[in-house]
Amino acid sequence: EVQLLESGGGLVQPGGSLRLSCAASGFTFSSHAMTWVRQAPGKGLEWVSSIGGSGDSTYYADSVKGRFTISRDSSKNTLYMQMNSLRAEDTAVYYCAKDFRREPAAHQFNWFDPWGQGTLVTVSS
Amino acid sequence: DIQMTQSPSSLSASVGDRVTITCRASQGISSYLNWYQQKPGKAPKLLIYGASSLQSGVPSRFSGSGSGTDFTLTISSLQPEDFATYYCQESYSPVGFGGGTKVEIK
Numbered sequence: 001e002v003q004l005l006e007s008g009g010g011l012v013q014p015g016g017s018l019r020l021s022c023a024a025s026g027f028t029f030s031s032h033a034m035t036w037v038r039q040a041p042g043k044g045l046e047w048v049s050s051i052g053g054s055g056d057s058t059y060y061a062d063s064v065k066g067r068f069t070i071s072r073d074s075s076k077n078t079l080y081m082q083m084n085s086l087r088a089e090d091t092a093v094y095y096c097a098k099d100f101r102r103e104p105a106a107h108q109f110n111w112f113d114p115w116g117q118g119t120l121v122t123v124s125s
Numbered sequence: 126d127i128q129m130t131q132s133p134s135s136l137s138a139s140v141g142d143r144v145t146i147t148c149r150a151s152q153g154i155s156s157y158l159n160w161y162q163q164k165p166g167k168a169p170k171l172l173i174y175g176a177s178s179l180q181s182g183v184p185s186r187f188s189g190s191g192s193g194t195d196f197t198l199t200i201s202s203l204q205p206e207d208f209a210t211y212y213c214q215e216s217y218s219p220v221g222f223g224g225g226t227k228v229e230i231k
Binding site for chain 1: 155156157159161163167168169170171174175180212214216217218219220221222223224225
């Protein structure tokens, strides 16, 4: 059974940093791209970032580009998101998800399944 | 950027009703469209991929159709466990989500 377990969320002050982790099991980790999606309280889903199976290709939403860094460690089957210069608008539940494809790209069939249970990040003074 | 517009944003329906949710893309996205169901406090769950393919384990009362700019998610006979929020997601731009449609009990 594929399982994804996020951790690392919490309360952080504006301008602070946080690193999220997503431990994966039940599938060949390096054979799939991985993605972070967030959901602000009471709001819809927002794609944040994706990384290819090899870790060589990364993609970011404009809202986090330059502040967030996605990475992965295949030896630990773990996905990461380093979040710096956090803002109040980054407050959300952060989900990791397994991509259908090995490498994310535009103009291709790709979907996210399954998703982790999410970890809450609150940016507030 | 591609804008994904879902309609309605919310609806009230009764058990047994046929429910249709629409997702419109601001430009053509072929069939690069997926649908998810999210219940309160839970992670989204994949229902439909590639616009019309039913994910394994998802009840057959769910179906998807469309291509290009207009897509539809249909629940043929609404069940109590179907009350949730539904999102479309495109994999053309490379990724974008619709704003969601909340299905509530009438």
